[in-house]
Amino acid sequence: MITDAKNIKTLQAPKTCLLTVSNTCHLKCHMCDLWKKDTRDEEMSIDDAKRFIAALQEFGGGPIELHLIGGETFVKEGIFDLITLARKNGARVVVTTSAYSITREVAKKIVQSGLNMINFSLESLNADTHDCLRGVLGVHEKVINAIQYVAEESTSIEMAINTIITKQNIHDLIPLVEWVNSHERLSQIYFMAVMRPFGSDLDVDWYDTERATALWPDDSITINNVLDRLIEMKQDGAKIGNSAGQLRTFKSYFENPTNVIKQQGCRLGDDALNINAIGDAYLCFFMEKLGNIQKQSPCEMWFSEKAHQIRKNMRQCNRNCELIINCYYKDEQ
Numbered sequence: 001m002i003t004d005a006k007n008i009k010t011l012q013a014p015k016t017c018l019l020t021v022s023n024t025c026h027l028k029c030h031m032c033d034l035w036k037k038d039t040r041d042e043e044m045s046i047d048d049a050k051r052f053i054a055a056l057q058e059f060g061g062g063p064i065e066l067h068l069i070g071g072e073t074f075v076k077e078g079i080f081d082l083i084t085l086a087r088k089n090g091a092r093v094v095v096t097t098s099a100y101s102i103t104r105e106v107a108k109k110i111v112q113s114g115l116n117m118i119n120f121s122l123e124s125l126n127a128d129t130h131d132c133l134r135g136v137l138g139v140h141e142k143v144i145n146a147i148q149y150v151a152e153e154s155t156s157i158e159m160a161i162n163t164i165i166t167k168q169n170i171h172d173l174i175p176l177v178e179w180v181n182s183h184e185r186l187s188q189i190y191f192m193a194v195m196r197p198f199g200s201d202l203d204v205d206w207y208d209t210e211r212a213t214a215l216w217p218d219d220s221i222t223i224n225n226v227l228d229r230l231i232e233m234k235q236d237g238a239k240i241g242n243s244a245g246q247l248r249t250f251k252s253y254f255e256n257p258t259n260v261i262k263q264q265g266c267r268l269g270d271d272a273l274n275i276n277a278i279g280d281a282y283l284c285f286f287m288e289k290l291g292n293i294q295k296q297s298p299c300e301m302w303f304s305e306k307a308h309q310i311r312k313n314m315r316q317c318n319r320n321c322e323l324i325i326n327c328y329y330k331d332e333q
Helices: 005-010 046-059 079-088 104-112 127-134 139-153 170-182 210-214 220-235 244-255 298-302 305-315 322-327
Strands: 016-020 065-069 092-097 117-121 158-165 186-193 272-275 280-282
Touching: 016 046, 046 079, 046 298, 065 079, 079 092, 079 104, 104 139, 117 139, 127 139, 139 158, 158 170, 170 186, 170 220, 186 244, 186 322, 220 244, 244 322, 272 298, 298 305
Parallel strands: 016 065, 016 272, 065 092, 092 117, 117 158, 158 186
Antiparallel strands: 272 280
C-alpha cells in the first residue's frame, strides 16, 4: 500500500529494471552460483513476466531501460515474445548472454524481436582462459561465432562485450580492448570487478575466503598497471564503456574491498528496480524484498512505505556491492 504522500510527489519512476528471467544455465561459471540452484518449479512464467512488463506502463513518463539476464537469458521459453512486447511498450531492451545457445537461427530471432542491445560475456581472447572461468569447454568458440551471426543478421542492433576482471584474465584485458577497438560491429567493452559470486550467500567478506583465491587479483602491481593502462586507453578514445572514474574505483576496491566507494551514500533505490527469477522484487538484494510481481504491481511496490524505508536504509549503507561498483556505477561529484 502507498502510505507516504510526500514520497509519491518527489520520487520519480525507475530508470532501469533488471529482470532475471531464469536461473537455468548451460555453464558452470566460477563467478556465479545460480547454475547450482534448480528453481525451475518456482520461477515466474513468461506470462508473469509479460504482465510485469505491461504494468511498467503505469509509471508513465520516459521509457524504462529493461535489462534481461539469467542464468542464460535465451533458454527461457517465450523470451523473444517478451522482448517484442517490451519494445512495443517503449522500453529499451538489453540482454546479457553467455552466447552458448546462440545458433544462426537464434541470431535471426534475436534480431527479429527488436532487441536494442546484446552484451556477450567474454573473459579473454584465449579460449582456455575463457572456458576455464566459464566451466565448460568450447564456450569461447560459441561466443565468437554468435558475435559473427548477430553481426551478419543486423547492422543496427548494438553489440558489446562484458568482461569480469579476475586473477586468471588480468593479463588479457588490454588485448581484449584492442580487439574490440578493431571490431567494426562491437560498440564497447564493459569491465566488472570480480565480486561475491552471483547468486551465492550474502558473505560480505567473500574476498577473504578460500574460494576467492582462484579469482581475486592479488598482485597489486599488476592490477594497478593494467588498470592505469585501461584508463589511458579510455582517455585516448578506446571503446571502453566504463568511465575513468570507475576504473580508478576498481583500483581502490582491489586494494581494499572494505573501503566503501560511496561517500555520499547509496541512492540506487531511486533509480533501479530488480526482479529475481522467482519474481521477488528488490531495491537492494542485500535488504528486505519489496514483494513479488505475481502479487503486486511494480508501481505499488515502488511507491510503498516499505520501499521508502528501504531507501533510507540504503542511503546509510556502508557496504560495497556488485550493483554500485559494477552494474549501476555512477561517478560522485
